[in-house]
Amino acid sequence: MRPTPSLTRNITCVGAGVIGGGWVAHFLARGYDVTAWDPAPDAEQRLRRLVDAAWPALTQLGPAEGASRDRLTVAPTLEEACAQAHFVQESAPEKLDLKRDLLARIDAATPADVVVASSTSGYPMTDMQTEAANPGRLLVGHPFNPPYLIPLVEVVGGEKTDDDAVAWASEFYDVAGKSVITMDRELPGFIANRLQEALWREALHMVANGEATVKEIDDSITEGPGLRWAFMGPCLTFALAGGEGGMAHMLDHFGPSLKSPWTRLEAPELDRKLYDGMVQGCEEAADGRTIAELVAERDQGVIDVLRATGRLPRGRNGETA
Ligand SMILES: NC(=O)C1=CN([C@@H]2O[C@H](COP(=O)(O)OP(=O)(O)OC[C@H]3O[C@@H](n4cnc5c(N)ncnc54)[C@H](O)[C@@H]3O)[C@@H](O)[C@H]2O)C=CC1
Numbered sequence: 470m471r472p473t474p475s476l477t478r479n480i481t482c483v484g485a486g487v488i489g490g491g492w493v494a495h496f497l498a499r500g501y502d503v504t505a506w507d508p509a510p511d512a513e514q515r516l517r518r519l520v521d522a523a524w525p526a527l528t529q530l531g532p533a534e535g536a537s538r539d540r541l542t543v544a545p546t547l548e549e550a551c552a553q554a555h556f557v558q559e560s561a562p563e564k565l566d567l568k569r570d571l572l573a574r575i576d577a578a579t580p581a582d583v584v585v586a587s588s589t590s591g592y593p594m595t596d597m598q599t600e601a602a603n604p605g606r607l608l609v610g611h612p613f614n615p616p617y618l619i620p621l622v623e624v625v626g627g628e629k630t631d632d633d634a635v636a637w638a639s640e641f642y643d644v645a646g647k648s649v650i651t652m653d654r655e656l657p658g659f660i661a662n663r664l665q666e667a668l669w670r671e672a673l674h675m676v677a678n679g680e681a682t683v684k685e686i687d688d689s690i691t692e693g694p695g696l697r698w699a700f701m702g703p704c705l706t707f708a709l710a711g712g713e714g715g716m717a718h719m720l721d722h723f724g725p726s727l728k729s730p731w732t733r734l735e736a737p738e739l740d741r742k743l744y745d746g747m748v749q750g751c752e753e754a755a756d757g758r759t760i761a762e763l764v765a766e767r768d769q770g771v772i773d774v775l776r777a778t779g780r781l782p783r784g785r786n787g788e789t790a
């Protein structure tokens with residue numbers, strides 16, 4: 470049976486890598502009971518390491534009353550993981566056949582009506598719900614890394630998803646402290662990834678053509694537009710480029726630049742040279758910092774920006790009413 474969003478207690482996370490583990494950390498910090506399942510032999514160790522690494526950041530934000538890492542159970546089978554679920558978040562590898570098969574198995578193992586969300590970063594649910602006996606409860610809940618800090622979740626159903634499942638998931642994520650965009654149609658890449666992908670393609674083209682280094686590309690965002698985007702989106706910030714004339718003057722003034730050949734939005738060939746150039750460029754940019762150190766630095770950075778812009782998620786320390 471589907472509980473009301475505010476009475477939902479038992480969360481099941483299927484797949485416990487970067488994103489599944491991040492979801493586990495988020496739900497634990499919000500005081501839920503979490504059951505995880507992942508077929509990898511070292512999954513439990515990896516998961517507990519990930520949750521431990523996230524916990525200092527979550528402690529700084531102020532976990533919900535009763536929140537504890539002890540409320541995590543790692544189940545031996547998918548069926549046991551799903552048996553008592555009030556909500557399931559699937560975060561398995563981004564492979565269409567795997568997702569189709571796994572979502573059908575989750576559907577078969579989960580109590581009737583309970584909503585099942587996929588973290589997919591790009592597959593439409595219509596393409597993933599094909600094998601499930603009850604496709605009406607399957608939908609996309611696309612998070613951002615790390616899910617325990619970045620508020621946004623994009624919620625969208627497929628052709629066979631029931632509207633009330635989409636409405637339930639949107640309300641549940643809101644209660645669980647996320648910032649929800651509910652989409653009424655399936656858009657390739659949803660919204661944010663579609664935007665990120667455009668930037669990412671340009672970055673790869675510039676590296677492939679030797680036009681900019683990885684560090685220059687990253688600095689151009691962190692020292693430039695990225696500072697604005699933490700609190701004002703690209704449309705509104707560009708409206709301010711039009712001065713008192715706002716977006717209308719901005720379009721009159723800079724509209725002709727749209728015809729300039731600035732962009733190369735076709736994806737570049739991800740050949741070995743570009744691949745190695747990106748990997749090596751990131752190693753240089755990391756300047757000796759390990760992935761664990763970069764994760765801690767990123768987590769602190771996100772908290773600082775959220776705090777500085779008065780947008781700590783509800784229920785966190787320092788919250789303004
Ligand atoms: N990494 C990212 O920044 C983001 C990823 N996503 C999405 O989240 C999902 C997971 O991605 P990551 O966590 O990055 O991958 P990952 O590779 O870090 O983790 C995937 C996990 O799934 C497990 N797994 C393998 N086969 C499985 C199966 N049959 N059933 C259940 N689990 C299985 C693996 O053992 C691994 O622990 C993907 O759909 C991805 O598109 C969404 C937003 C951001």
Ligand SMILES: C[N+](C)(C)CC(=O)CC(=O)[O-]
Pocket residue numbers: 590612613614662665
């Ligand atoms: C790299 N990625 C496409 C999987 C990223 C996302 O889907 C969202 C994010 O965290 O940026």
